[in-house]
Amino acid sequence: MVSQQEVISVRVKFSKTGNLMYISHLDLARTMQRIITRAGIDIWYSEGFNPQPRLTFAVPLPVGVESNCELLDFKINSYMSNEEIAKRLSDSFPEEMKVISVYNPEQKFKNIGYIDYTIELYSDKITKESCNLVKELFSKECLITKRTKSGEKQVDISKYIKLVDVEKIDDGMSIHTILTADNENYLNPEYFVGAIRSSLNILKDDEVNEHYSIIRNNMLNFDLKEFI
Amino acid sequence: MQNISAILKNVSKPGRYTGGEYGQIIKDKNKIKARVAFCFPDTYEIGMSNLGMKILYGALNQLDDVWCERVFAPWTDMEEKMRKYSIPLFALESKDEVKLFDFMAISLQYELCYTTAVNMIDLAGLKVFSKDRGEDDPIILGGGPCAYNPEPVADFFDIFSIGEGEEALCELVQLYIDMKSKGSYSKKAFLREASHLEGFYVPSLYDIEYNEDGTIKSFEPKYDDVPKRVVKRVISDLNTSYFPTKPVMPYIETVHDRIMLETFRGCIRGCRFCQAGMVFRPVREKSAEVLNAQARELYENTGYNEISLTSLSISDYSCLHEATDRLLEWTNEKKINLSLPSLRADSFTKELMEKVSSIRSSGLTFAPEAGTQRLRDAINKNLYEKDLLNAVGLAFRGGKSMVKLYFMNGLPTETYEDIEGISTLASLVVDEFYKTPNRPRKPLTVTVSVSCFVPKPHTPFQWEPQNSLEELCEKQKFLCEKITDRKIRYNWHEAKVSRLEAIFSKGNRRLSKAIALAQSKGMVFDAWEEYFDYEKWMDIFKECDIDPDFFANRRIPFDEILPWDVIDIGVNKSFMINENKKAYESLTTPNCKEKCSGCGANRLGKELTWCPNKK
Numbered sequence: 001m002v003s004q005q006e007v008i009s010v011r012v013k014f015s016k017t018g019n020l021m022y023i024s025h026l027d028l029a030r031t032m033q034r035i036i037t038r039a040g041i042d043i044w045y046s047e048g049f050n051p052q053p054r055l056t057f058a059v060p061l062p063v064g065v066e067s068n069c070e071l072l073d074f075k076i077n078s079y080m081s082n083e084e085i086a087k088r089l090s091d092s093f094p095e096e097m098k099v100i101s102v103y104n105p106e107q108k109f110k111n112i113g114y115i116d117y118t119i120e121l122y123s124d125k126i127t128k129e130s131c132n133l134v135k136e137l138f139s140k141e142c143l144i145t146k147r148t149k150s151g152e153k154q155v156d157i158s159k160y161i162k163l164v165d166v167e168k169i170d171d172g173m174s175i176h177t178i179l180t181a182d183n184e185n186y187l188n189p190e191y192f193v194g195a196i197r198s199s200l201n202i203l204k205d206d207e208v209n210e211h212y213s214i215i216r217n218n219m220l221n222f223d224l225k226e227f228i
Numbered sequence: 229m230q231n232i233s234a235i236l237k238n239v240s241k242p243g244r245y246t247g248g249e250y251g252q253i254i255k256d257k258n259k260i261k262a263r264v265a266f267c268f269p270d271t272y273e274i275g276m277s278n279l280g281m282k283i284l285y286g287a288l289n290q291l292d293d294v295w296c297e298r299v300f301a302p303w304t305d306m307e308e309k310m311r312k313y314s315i316p317l318f319a320l321e322s323k324d325e326v327k328l329f330d331f332m333a334i335s336l337q338y339e340l341c342y343t344t345a346v347n348m349i350d351l352a353g354l355k356v357f358s359k360d361r362g363e364d365d366p367i368i369l370g371g372g373p374c375a376y377n378p379e380p381v382a383d384f385f386d387i388f389s390i391g392e393g394e395e396a397l398c399e400l401v402q403l404y405i406d407m408k409s410k411g412s413y414s415k416k417a418f419l420r421e422a423s424h425l426e427g428f429y430v431p432s433l434y435d436i437e438y439n440e441d442g443t444i445k446s447f448e449p450k451y452d453d454v455p456k457r458v459v460k461r462v463i464s465d466l467n468t469s470y471f472p473t474k475p476v477m478p479y480i481e482t483v484h485d486r487i488m489l490e491t492f493r494g495c496i497r498g499c500r501f502c503q504a505g506m507v508f509r510p511v512r513e514k515s516a517e518v519l520n521a522q523a524r525e526l527y528e529n530t531g532y533n534e535i536s537l538t539s540l541s542i543s544d545y546s547c548l549h550e551a552t553d554r555l556l557e558w559t560n561e562k563k564i565n566l567s568l569p570s571l572r573a574d575s576f577t578k579e580l581m582e583k584v585s586s587i588r589s590s591g592l593t594f595a596p597e598a599g600t601q602r603l604r605d606a607i608n609k610n611l612y613e614k615d616l617l618n619a620v621g622l623a624f625r626g627g628k629s630m631v632k633l634y635f636m637n638g639l640p641t642e643t644y645e646d647i648e649g650i651s652t653l654a655s656l657v658v659d660e661f662y663k664t665p666n667r668p669r670k671p672l673t674v675t676v677s678v679s680c681f682v683p684k685p686h687t688p689f690q691w692e693p694q695n696s697l698e699e700l701c702e703k704q705k706f707l708c709e710k711i712t713d714r715k716i717r718y719n720w721h722e723a724k725v726s727r728l729e730a731i732f733s734k735g736n737r738r739l740s741k742a743i744a745l746a747q748s749k750g751m752v753f754d755a756w757e758e759y760f761d762y763e764k765w766m767d768i769f770k771e772c773d774i775d776p777d778f779f780a781n782r783r784i785p786f787d788e789i790l791p792w793d794v795i796d797i798g799v800n801k802s803f804m805i806n807e808n809k810k811a812y813e814s815l816t817t818p819n820c821k822e823k824c825s826g827c828g829a830n831r832l833g834k835e836l837t838w839c840p841n842k843k
Binding site: 018019020022023024027028030031033034035036037038040045051063064092093094095096207208210211 | 233234235236237238242243246247248249250309313477479480481485527528529530531532533563
């Protein structure tokens with residue numbers, strides 16, 4: 001039995017894009033366990049009656065959102081270089097997941113305060129004017145209905161939004177935004193998109209010609225510096 | 229292809245439709261001479277757990293100029309969107325529409341997937357009846373267990389693969405490529421040529437005449453060169469035949485998220501109701517060495533933490549001990565669970581239980597099938613009360629407190645005494661628990677799960693009528709009243725489902741009309757409780773002038789031409805008749821290890837057979 005002191009903490013930064021946005025967090029966790037097994041990495045298992053490999057993900061990614069900055073922590077029982085871990089994981093990853101880096105973590109996930117997103121909405125109803133409307137929308141109180149375990153409640157999401165930059169693109173608009181992501185104040189970007197859809201009255205019926213994408217670019221500290 | 233991605237945000241379980249899994253096979257379209265869309269007429273979660281599909285997908289993709297892709301039936305919410313936005317059925321790997329493929333191979337695992345299968349043809353934008361499809365449409369191929377009586381769906385398919393497909397399908401596709409390259413291809417010429425290959429049935433090449441009472445008068449090939457009977461294909465050596473060791477890894481949870489390792493095909497037992505036990509004859513085994521090597525490779529390529537040794541009856545695998553010993557040498561250390569489904573109660577030993585004790589499940593399942601020794605003898609189960617009590621006693625001493633027992637209602641020769649016997653046997657299991665000195669300190673549950681007997685083609689009971697719906701319900705009610713012990717949980721199967729199964733499993737070609745009508749009325753996923761609609765089916769039969777009793781509840785004389793007589797599974801009809809007669813005298817037949825009973829399947833098996841006559 002290896003004691004706690006000898007295990008080595010490893011952090012993997014990876015992307016999850018394309019069709020993989022439809023794979024839920026739970027499915028990803030199960031997949032990751034198999035990936036690590038395939039990669040032949042000697043991962044540390046929890047002790048007890050039913051030992052399980054201990055995988056910790058930073059801020060679970062909602063279904064429908066792509067990401068270029070997912071973070072996963074695990075511990076290994078015996079030394080393996082970060083380059084070797086990266087290479088082995090890369091070989092075992094499916095096509096739409098890529099290893100960005102592997103390193104030994106210094107900060108804890110609880111230091112994540114914000115997440116930086118790029119959101120694109122496509123609809124021929126989107127005009128230059130709609131872009132201005134979006135900027136205005138979040139500059140004042142913006143109430144949305146949030147579903148929680150205890151029922152529905154009205155929430156002003158404007159206070160969860162640190163930044164909104166809107167730009168008109170060919171067939172729609174592109175938004176760069178920073179949303180709060182710490183444990184108590186996490187805002188699911190779907191609410192952000194939902195507020196735009198209902199206030200501009202777009203992306204309602206035609207799912208094929210009107211659609212949107214959400215991409216996570218970076219995890220940030222409370223001081224808006226990149227979380228590493 | 230349109231933007232499917234956007235639609236997926238609004239359907240349940242979008243991971244069913246995305247493809248892109250680790251292990252999926254992508255090929256360069258320009259280097260491919262034949263494309264096969266392997267269609268599974270059920271959900272992704274079920275299809276991805278099917279070992280047959282994994283084998284055929286891998287076997288076909290071993291051929292350099294063939295690309296086989298996967299297609300599953302879209303769930304109804306997805307189908308609605310596909311129809312709304314005119315998105316045709318597409319394959320997961322390339323997202324290309326199925327209509328563009330050379331072959332559409334549909335796996336027929338269960339009778340109640342027939343409407344879903346036909347619906348997939350329709351979703352592909354093809355005419356459902358083969359006679360209405362054009363020269364350039366894909367060749368629609370059927371296969372799987374239901375192809376042993378392909379007649380109810382014969383009008384939808386161009387050709388059926390009968391028996392084990394891993395070699396046969398490759399030969400069929402090769403024939404297609406050869407004829408195309410020689411310029412001798414036409415759909416008609418190809419199907420005619422394919423009917424000469426071993427194990428292929430082309431329904432359009434046969435003439436069927438009926439008597440006035442609806443029975444078959446004659447069933448003859450249209451041409452002299454077309455075989456009168458199609459002999460099923462078997463793989464002669466499982467040690468050298470293809471077995472997939474780098475399967476596609478689903479992201480979403482499927483029915484079997486584990487390594488499924490096939491240990492042997494066929495079954496030595498010969499239970500008289502069991503179709504699998506007849507159609508997979510003769511027995512062929514994989515060696516422990518090959519099994520272990522495949523397990524190792526599969527573990528490295530999948531990362532699964534459970535290995536399930538599959539077969540029809542795992543305790544009859546002659547290398548079981550050697551195989552489990554070899555596996556345990558490395559699986560324990562890697563925290564891999566070993567599971568042995570399909571255990572027979574009479575061969576459940578302490579040693580075996582200890583080997584699989586790493587399994588956290590606290591339950592065990594046995595299938596006595598019938599409640600009395602007389603009826604167990606009639607169905608040739610060859611299992612004794614003492615064997616079952618021994619097995620559960622062992623399980624209780626080993627810390628298990630949940631036992632599941634499978635039975636059937638409506639078996640031929642069954643009386644109410646036999647049904648009461650189910651309750652008695654379950655009570656004896658309960659008693660055994662309290663007799664066990666060091667029994668687990670957990671509450672005991674004995675689950676009695678009772679299904680309804682469905683007479684199946686190619687079994688000694690193929691001539692038997694199914695009980696009427698009323699009789700089946702009456703029997704279920706009777707048993708419910710007999711089971712009074714609160715430790716016993718009683719489950720029964722919906723008799724209406726079993727009745728529909730019986731109609732289709734013993735059906736003839738006239739049923740195609742009803743299936744097509746059902747599909748056109750939007751019926752799919754009949755196997756799913758939420759979509760099963762018995763009354764609607766009865767209306768459809770009426771509309772098509774089909775009498776369901778004719779198929780389900782009629783005793784067929786031994787000399788009547790059966791719709792599935794065109795398929796030769798290797799077992800002789802005389803053996804089946806003899807077995808049927810023995811059932812009525814409650815006489816058992818020894819298993820193939822004890823004595824060869826001359827069923828006839830030997831002629832297919834070449835050297836690797838259990839039969840002492842051949843050895």
